[in-house]
Amino acid sequence: MNILTTWRRWSLAAAVCLTAFGAQAQIKIAYIDPLSGGGATIGEHGLKHIQYLVEQVNAKGGAINGQKLEVVAYDNKGSPQESLVQVQKAIDAGVRFITQGNGSGAAIAISEFVSKFNERNPGKEVLYFNYAAVDPALTNEKCSYWHFRWDANSDIKMAALTNFMKDKPEIKKVYIIGQDYSFGHAVRGAANAMLKQKRPDVQVVGDELHPLLKITDFAPYIAKIKASGADSVITGNWGNDMSLLLKAAADAGLQVNWYTYYAGGAGGPTAIKQTGLDHRVYQISEWHTNVPSPEMEAFADSFLKKYGGSSGQGWWYLRMKNEIDMFVEALNKAKSADPKKVATALQDMKFKNILGAEVFMRPADHSLFQDMYISSFGSGTKHDEEKTGWGWKTVGLIKAQDTVIPTTCKMVVPS
Amino acid sequence: MLELIIFSTLNGLLYGMLLFLLASGLTLIFSMMGVLNFAHASFYMLGAYFGYQISRYVGYWPGLVLAPLLVGVIGALVERFGLRTVHKHGHVAELLFTFGLAFIIEELVQMIWGKVPVDYRIPEALNFSAFTLFTTTYPAFRMFMLLMSVAVFIGLLLLLTRTRVGLIIRAALTHPNMVGALGHNVPLVFMMVFGVGCALAALAGVIAGPALVTQPSMAASLGPILFVVVVVGGLGSLPGAFIASLLIGLVQTFAVALNVSVADVLAPLGVTLTRDSFGGDLWMATVAQVAPIIPYLLLVLVLIFRPKGLMGDRDT
Numbered sequence: 001m002n003i004l005t006t007w008r009r010w011s012l013a014a015a016v017c018l019t020a021f022g023a024q025a026q027i028k029i030a031y032i033d034p035l036s037g038g039g040a041t042i043g044e045h046g047l048k049h050i051q052y053l054v055e056q057v058n059a060k061g062g063a064i065n066g067q068k069l070e071v072v073a074y075d076n077k078g079s080p081q082e083s084l085v086q087v088q089k090a091i092d093a094g095v096r097f098i099t100q101g102n103g104s105g106a107a108i109a110i111s112e113f114v115s116k117f118n119e120r121n122p123g124k125e126v127l128y129f130n131y132a133a134v135d136p137a138l139t140n141e142k143c144s145y146w147h148f149r150w151d152a153n154s155d156i157k158m159a160a161l162t163n164f165m166k167d168k169p170e171i172k173k174v175y176i177i178g179q180d181y182s183f184g185h186a187v188r189g190a191a192n193a194m195l196k197q198k199r200p201d202v203q204v205v206g207d208e209l210h211p212l213l214k215i216t217d218f219a220p221y222i223a224k225i226k227a228s229g230a231d232s233v234i235t236g237n238w239g240n241d242m243s244l245l246l247k248a249a250a251d252a253g254l255q256v257n258w259y260t261y262y263a264g265g266a267g268g269p270t271a272i273k274q275t276g277l278d279h280r281v282y283q284i285s286e287w288h289t290n291v292p293s294p295e296m297e298a299f300a301d302s303f304l305k306k307y308g309g310s311s312g313q314g315w316w317y318l319r320m321k322n323e324i325d326m327f328v329e330a331l332n333k334a335k336s337a338d339p340k341k342v343a344t345a346l347q348d349m350k351f352k353n354i355l356g357a358e359v360f361m362r363p364a365d366h367s368l369f370q371d372m373y374i375s376s377f378g379s380g381t382k383h384d385e386e387k388t389g390w391g392w393k394t395v396g397l398i399k400a401q402d403t404v405i406p407t408t409c410k411m412v413v414p415s
Numbered sequence: 416m417l418e419l420i421i422f423s424t425l426n427g428l429l430y431g432m433l434l435f436l437l438a439s440g441l442t443l444i445f446s447m448m449g450v451l452n453f454a455h456a457s458f459y460m461l462g463a464y465f466g467y468q469i470s471r472y473v474g475y476w477p478g479l480v481l482a483p484l485l486v487g488v489i490g491a492l493v494e495r496f497g498l499r500t501v502h503k504h505g506h507v508a509e510l511l512f513t514f515g516l517a518f519i520i521e522e523l524v525q526m527i528w529g530k531v532p533v534d535y536r537i538p539e540a541l542n543f544s545a546f547t548l549f550t551t552t553y554p555a556f557r558m559f560m561l562l563m564s565v566a567v568f569i570g571l572l573l574l575l576t577r578t579r580v581g582l583i584i585r586a587a588l589t590h591p592n593m594v595g596a597l598g599h600n601v602p603l604v605f606m607m608v609f610g611v612g613c614a615l616a617a618l619a620g621v622i623a624g625p626a627l628v629t630q631p632s633m634a635a636s637l638g639p640i641l642f643v644v645v646v647v648g649g650l651g652s653l654p655g656a657f658i659a660s661l662l663i664g665l666v667q668t669f670a671v672a673l674n675v676s677v678a679d680v681l682a683p684l685g686v687t688l689t690r691d692s693f694g695g696d697l698w699m700a701t702v703a704q705v706a707p708i709i710p711y712l713l714l715v716l717v718l719i720f721r722p723k724g725l726m727g728d729r730d731t
Binding site for chain 1: 416418419422423426430525530531532534544547550551552553554557626627628630631632633636668671672703704707
């Protein structure tokens with residue numbers, strides 16, 4: 001091989017590299033969530049969200065004087081181990097901002113990994129934006145300066161749900177079912193403790209954990225709920241574990257009230273419609289499509305048009321919009337895409353979101369506080385979900401300042 | 416309570432019969448060719464996906480017939496041009512061949528249909544509740560699944576015990592050389608059995624697909640349980656596979672309903688165990704929580720205490 005051909009190869013390789021990495025986006029965000037397996041449906045749904053958000057930001061000229069954002073998707077298969085492999089891959093590809101949401105097991109692993117990485121690689125820091133993993137540990141004993149969360153943690157959600165249940169005398173027997181991992185344990189613990197305190201007369205007739213995202217037939221579990229005589233079910237299930245649980249309930253004709261975190265996730269609304277439980281499935285979330293706000297409704301409509309597809313799965317994560325909007329604001333404020341400077345700008349940010357509501361990041365644990373809505377799913381709403389004709393209706397609103405709970409986090413601010 | 420028992424039995428029988436549709440082919444193939452087909456569950460998955468694809472054009476019912484036929488042909492081709500060639504190099508090579516095949520099929524399915532579950536719908540004609548017992552409804556499609564698998568079981572039984580083809584197959588199971596010497600084309604018999612085994616697996620896929628989520632991980636999650644069924648039932652024994660399928664189906668379903676833990680059992684004896692005792696969660700985990708691993712416990716115990724399996728006549 002002579003020198004010329006070698007040189008040609010190198011220049012060719014360099015040209016390929018330039019077109020691949022150089023000319024395009026300057027600020028990359030790695031989206032690391034399940035894109036296969038039981039969590040794939042909601043992982044794909046979330047990916048569409050972030051792609052749409054980034055398109056919007058870029059169409060408006062990007063951030064910091066015209067730098068464009070770019071999303072790179074990595075499939076973590078819903079597993080903590082695989083998440084770390086993907087985070088490493090993203091870092092190797094030059095990504096400095098990571099976002100993930102589905103699964104607190106994966107979230108804790110990523111948060112710890114990022115903390116260690118940043119400690120060992122000063123000047124090459126990586127930030128982790130968590131839009132949905134709500135295990136309280138992430139902003140308490142396992143908190144990290146490099147982790148920011150845009151969703152209310154599980155304890156806040158359960159406090160709101162149980163406050164709502166407190167005033168419903170018809171609730172007598174409650175069944176708690178959840179996924180067997182850190183988040184599921186957190187939900188069942190909080191549910192038991194808070195019910196005991198707020199409604200000591202309520203009987204917990206079942207307290208069940210099942211394998212995470214592995215079950216394809218919930219019929220045996222539904223038979224058990226039925227046999228327990230429960231009138232209400234509390235669950236933190238998400239992804240297929242939520243939609244298939246509801247589907248099995250529909251098949252068996254189970255008539256109970258559902259108090260959920262994520263019944264509105266992809267596939268959930270279709271399954272609720274099958275159960276025929278009109279306004280008997282409740283959800284606690286930071287937003288739903290029928291929260292009055294012309295600007296957000298228009299935004300959700302345009303997303304539905306572009307990404308809804310045949311299943312008609314519309315916008316769900318306002319928290320992800322808050323995340324990207326605040327990220328862009330932080331980039332502009334810091335006038336730099338250096339993660340360390342972005343973190344400084346983010347850690348105490350107060351922000352007016354698209355609903356016109358104030359949200360704020362608490363520096364003590366990097367969790368965002370925002371208004372939370374309890375809503376029920378059923379007929380007679382302005383906007384519907386997944387072409388079911390049914391939609392979410394607000395039945396309770398908790399203002400952001402009322403969701404603030406103390407943290408045990410001892411935030412270590414890097415020098 | 417009675418309600419729970421009845422519906423758990425129904426769900427358990429259904430799951431067991433589905434397992435049997437798969438295990439019957441697997442155990443026949445094993446006893447004939449000595450190959451433990453690792454790709455067997457992949458043919459089940461192919462059946463579900465083919466059924467889904469066909470249902471999008473011409474509805475569910477044609478898929479019920481066409482998908483198993485197609486997969487059966489693919490299975491026969493795999494035997495003729497894959498396994499038979501590899502056979503020369505011994506059983507280990509065959510085993511590895513099917514092992515690799517399982518991964519290839521999974522990857523292909525992901526490339527063609529994507530990683531997200533496909534929307535395989537229950538046919539409209541069966542989208543109602545078959546009956547209501549106490550206050551629980553039972554979907555008609557599940558009833559159909561149960562009846563279909565029972566029908567296939569009876570058909571298979573009659574084919575093997577009452578027909579000439581069955582006679583040759585049973586003879587080829589134990590004395591392949593003698594059958595060959597009598598002028599029968601033994602390799603052809605092998606190919607047919609492999610094809611029919613795959614077709615049965617595909618049929619299970621078509622009837623389970625709409626109810627149990629058609630997704631690329633469906634083969635990998637069912638595969639290991641099949642080996643448990645085949646080993647517990649006794650390798651090569653069809654009645655054994657039948658009993659083991661139902662046993663495992665029922666055990667898994669009923670285990671979900673049980674909330675007893677080791678700590679609960681020992682409590683009356685004066686032994687108090689908590690999460691903080693040595694062993695931690697081991698004592699507190701309920702039967703329901705460990706339900707998914709009970710079949711594997713059974714597998715280990717059977718291998719130790721009765722290596723022949725329930726009905727087998729040779730050691731595993």
